[in-house]
Amino acid sequence: MITPLMPYPAALLMTKETRVLVVADLHIGWEIALSEKGIHVPTQMPKLLQKLKTLISSYKPKILLIIGDVKHTVATAEISEWHDVPDFFTEFKAYVKEIHLIRGNHDGNLDPLLPEGIKTLPSSGTIIEDVGFFHGHRWPSPALLKCKTLVMGHVHPVVGFRDPAGFRITKQVWVKANCNKEQLTRILLEKNKIKIENNPQETLLKHYGIKPKTFQLFIMPSFNEYLGGKPLNEKNSNEEVKSEKIVGPILRSDAIDLENAEIYLLDGTFLGTLSQLKALA
Template sequence: MTDIQPIHGIPALRVGSIMVIADLHIGLEAQLISKGFHITSRTEDMFDCIIDNASDCNKLIVLGDVKNSVPGSSKQEYREIPDFFCRLTEHFNTVTVVRGNHDTNIEEYLPPEVHTAPASGLRIGDVGFIHGHTWPSAEVMACDTLVLAHNHPAMYFVDGVKKQTAEPCWLRGGFVSGGDRYLEHPKEFIVVPAFNRILGGSPVNAENGEFLGPLMKPEFMDLDDAGIYLLDGIYLGKRKDNLVNCRLSSRYRRD
């Protein structure tokens, strides 16, 4: 069984010797600037965070949404993505990007040393990796643990005066079925929080909230009993025991 553990304090997962991150959305700052926000690029901060926390990892997997613009691209994406990944290849033996829904023509931005995997996912040993916006392959679904992203999971808090805050979190639970589509299914799933902290997140504990992607449905996953963990490792309990009535603003609903 492959050892799978969150890396303490950051939205990254260690799967054996592999570091797994998701939802970089490089170019988001350009979009926000065009709307009047005053913000600087976080791409260098993300690079430093990866390198500073990758001491035990010699491989890197990015679970999709490397770029932000869809369709099209911003000058920031053209300028920053190639350099970002070129430098990553100097620190890891292999770097792999699993396609997300924002990654149209992502090969145009990546150095030749970077591998790409289709949106249907990648399987390494008993672990499967997908972005999560589309159906995984049967091979990926036959794994023991499925690691996916796309939802930017966050724990939503409401205090006594109705002030609302959200913190990035991990969601980890079990599969119940492969539905009518798959003969085999994983034993468990892990939803990875967005690596770009500017994104905010989608509340995993919203009453009547819906998750993005075809797999994150009660038909396939036991979402009620899934465990919620903050980035510092604190276990908050099962999702069904943390449900709150909250207003979903655009800040928490990026895909």
Template sequence: MDRPAVEPVPGAPAATLDLGTERALGVADYHAGIEIGLRYERGVELDSNADARRERLLSLLDRTGAERVVVLGDLVHRIAEPDGAEADEVRELLDALEARDVPMTLARGNHDGGVADVFPDRIDLLPPDGARIGDVGLIHGHTWPGAEALSASTVCMGHEHPQVRLTDAVGGSRVERAWLRGPLRRAPFADALGEEGLLEWNDPELVVFPAFNERSGGTWINVDGQSFLAPFLPDGLASGQAYLTDGTRLGPYREV
């Protein structure tokens, strides 16, 4: 029986990725140092969750037996070059991974512009428009993906931090992180890339990862007035399904 290209880890905002020669643990939007960013951006004072974030990731590695960590963008929170406690958090994470002989691959996001300068040779950086490893396309989602990533049968992205607001019978509500999955439409990408006749297309499924960082907010995909952040959404995803991290299928995301 073939292993699924992308298999969510039950109860976690993470998935295992079959990259052909390796099995990876995929997460999106780690946002190291977010507490520092929230202090400067919003005046919110929060104790750092750096140690807890790192231990959650390491426990998922132990649980899945993955050989690599893939971060689908926004490893760090501040858009500027990471320094201070933010850089320390990434450094300690990389130290822990290297102690396990587990490399990290980063599909660069809009917050990751200075990562290469601060951590040269410690992270495998993908091109800004993503890449394909095995039969999995890896992108962040803040820009149009390149033809290589789109040639895969499954395309994984972050950036959106998808969430759903669920309301009970008495009017109470809660917000939960969610997965968003569905077939990609070729037309928007062919138009944007100007490659109608050249774009290799294997009817890919798009998998939008929930944010790994629980403090990073997100896009309420089932609330009127919320707009997507990726330039190719929602046009590129006509019939996506929403799922909670515990595996509960909520149905078409527009109808949740």
């Protein structure tokens, strides 16, 4: 079972054998990318590190699982990241037994920055007990369909509100959406170029030896709270909603019911469904 660690943008997965602390979207080096554009923000690294240390000392996980976007610059590594990223991993190796890392779209050229012993996993995801984790900029593997719950990052979900004076505030949120497992099975098989015979379930069983069980998807808030994001409840034109930049393929598919997704603040407050919140944007 996976539990959000309120009020932190983190989750804990407890199995019989192990405890896994899950975080997404650290974007180390984010401030430096901004400073190159002339916007100077003091480094947020010490705060991020402290927040993670607090969580580790409270929950004593054996594994730290980062579900993508450790660093900020996409294809290359900035000079500062040559220090900050290795420092980050070296420091946290002392606190947890294992660090596992799913590659995100910002994790290009990451390998030279990783110290020994960090386990890297593909962006198509990994399975721990009955939970499937993936980054979200690409489709998850059909193998993840055997999990009841999927967890992704990448979106940095926030919702926006406008007060009567016109001020705008945005808040980081958790998103819990229902999945249509039949549709998701069909799509993931198609994306893997597997021809569907009879029906998707049978084909999945034939190729992967599993039955689809996925009924819900959690979108994790970014661990780096300074990043911001595009409010999910903003009224968009249809083209914008479908734009690849905003969400990632799985959320654009009909298999995920984003309109009726439940939206929670980091402290656990239930705000309503996404469609209800659209009225307040």
